[in-house]
Amino acid sequence: MSNTINLYPLSNFTFSTKESQPEEDPSVAARLQRLQNNYEDYGMRHTVEGVLVVHDHGHPHILMLQIANAFFKLPGDYLKPGEEEIQGLKARLDERLAPTPGTAFQFTEQHGIDNDWEIGDCLAQWWRPNFETFMYPFVPAHITKPKECKKLYLVQMPERKVLAVPKNMKLLAIPLFELYDNAARYGPQLSAIPHLLSRYNFIYQ
Amino acid sequence: MSNTINLYPLSNFTFSTKESQPEEDPSVAARLQRLQNNYEDYGMRHTVEGVLVVHDHGHPHILMLQIANAFFKLPGDYLKPGEEEIQGLKARLDERLAPTPGTAFQFTEQHGIDNDWEIGDCLAQWWRPNFETFMYPFVPAHITKPKECKKLYLVQMPERKVLAVPKNMKLLAIPLFELYDNAARYGPQLSAIPHLLSRYNFIYQ
Numbered sequence: 001m002s003n004t005i006n007l008y009p010l011s012n013f014t015f016s017t018k019e020s021q022p023e024e025d026p027s028v029a030a031r032l033q034r035l036q037n038n039y040e041d042y043g044m045r046h047t048v049e050g051v052l053v054v055h056d057h058g059h060p061h062i063l064m065l066q067i068a069n070a071f072f073k074l075p076g077d078y079l080k081p082g083e084e085e086i087q088g089l090k091a092r093l094d095e096r097l098a099p100t101p102g103t104a105f106q107f108t109e110q111h112g113i114d115n116d117w118e119i120g121d122c123l124a125q126w127w128r129p130n131f132e133t134f135m136y137p138f139v140p141a142h143i144t145k146p147k148e149c150k151k152l153y154l155v156q157m158p159e160r161k162v163l164a165v166p167k168n169m170k171l172l173a174i175p176l177f178e179l180y181d182n183a184a185r186y187g188p189q190l191s192a193i194p195h196l197l198s199r200y201n202f203i204y205q
Numbered sequence: 206m207s208n209t210i211n212l213y214p215l216s217n218f219t220f221s222t223k224e225s226q227p228e229e230d231p232s233v234a235a236r237l238q239r240l241q242n243n244y245e246d247y248g249m250r251h252t253v254e255g256v257l258v259v260h261d262h263g264h265p266h267i268l269m270l271q272i273a274n275a276f277f278k279l280p281g282d283y284l285k286p287g288e289e290e291i292q293g294l295k296a297r298l299d300e301r302l303a304p305t306p307g308t309a310f311q312f313t314e315q316h317g318i319d320n321d322w323e324i325g326d327c328l329a330q331w332w333r334p335n336f337e338t339f340m341y342p343f344v345p346a347h348i349t350k351p352k353e354c355k356k357l358y359l360v361q362m363p364e365r366k367v368l369a370v371p372k373n374m375k376l377l378a379i380p381l382f383e384l385y386d387n388a389a390r391y392g393p394q395l396s397a398i399p400h401l402l403s404r405y406n407f408i409y410q
Contacts, residue, residue: 122208126403140382199330
């Protein structure tokens with residue numbers, strides 16, 4: 001029954017804040033330029049993101065970062081060349097959401113809360129054929145050298161966890177029904193998450 | 206590496222025809238009425254459909270039935286009350302696509318082609334909250350008694366196979382790029398198949 005997953009209520013999770021984490025690139029153009037520069041040096045970029053699922057009143061919600069009250073993204077980032085995927089995803093999740101030494105960190109220590117991440121199935125792969133913004137959930141025909149592959153992994157949230165959110169971001173719990181068929185607001189990748197999760201049977205703890 | 210799947214070329218498969226299989230219900234309204242009648246007798250309807258993947262020139266294609274030159278559907282149908290899912294799906298695939306005794310059947314016998322179906326992962330579940338046409342890839346909030354649950358299963362196509370298509374239908378191989386982002390033509394369920402398959406790494410044999 002690997003398709004059965006326990007979901008814990010949003011209220012089980014403790015949210016604190018930590019130092020701002022400014023965007024690495026000041027614009028989309030700069031980000032694509034960095035992608036191109038890195039591609040010349042290291043080849044295809046490998047990106048990993050986590051789909052953190054909780055429930056609120058028996059309906060699944062995805063934890064998403066909102067930056068500057070504008071766009072939404074999943075926690076995660078690109079890997080260093082040669083970095084292992086699962087360890088790399090855990091490191092990116094820590095960087096973005098783990099408490100830093102201080103109050104929240106002490107809280108987790110005192111309560112014996114496990115700070116490790118339990119990474120589940122790969123849910124999707126998105127391919128970037130060119131140094132452009134659009135990506136596809138397959139390698140388009142005639143594309144032999146994609147520029148980026150982004151993998152989404154299910155992150156199985158434990159019963160309790162402390163998450164520390166950078167001050168320049170919000171962490172929001174978005175219900176599946178809000179994401180579904182809403183590419184206009186969330187884009188093609190995030191609005192497809194309900195599809196990707198539909199094969200799981202959730203148990204609402 | 207359960208995410209790695211062999212795909213065989215469309216040209217490996219032999220297509221023949223068999224007797225017409227008229228639609229069970231003459232209209233959408235009649236189909237919904239039958240659903241409602243069956244619900245009162247047996248409870249929630251369980252439907253299973255198969256996603257049959259092949260490749261053409263290194264790009265994945267899905268085998269879909271087209272009825273009356275109009276709408277598309279995956280092979281499959283609803284189960285009898287209490288019928289086991291995987292066996293039921295195999296029976297529905299046989300009913301729709303297996304050669305009947307005759308030329309095509311003899312061909313498979315002579316060439317020792319295995320006529321069993323290899324059913325893989327559940328790819329998605331779609332829920333019908335009411336006796337209406339719309340379905341969602343989750344159980345909507347406040348819905349405690351969905352009227353139908355449709356499961357899509359990956360069907361791993363063997364190296365060679367003979368398929369017999371009812372005369373009133375066509376079996377078409379639709380490429381992923383045609384389905385993607387094309388709910389206008391294929392509807393929300395079929396157009397989501399590229400998302401559902403994106404986590405697999407295909408090996409083009």
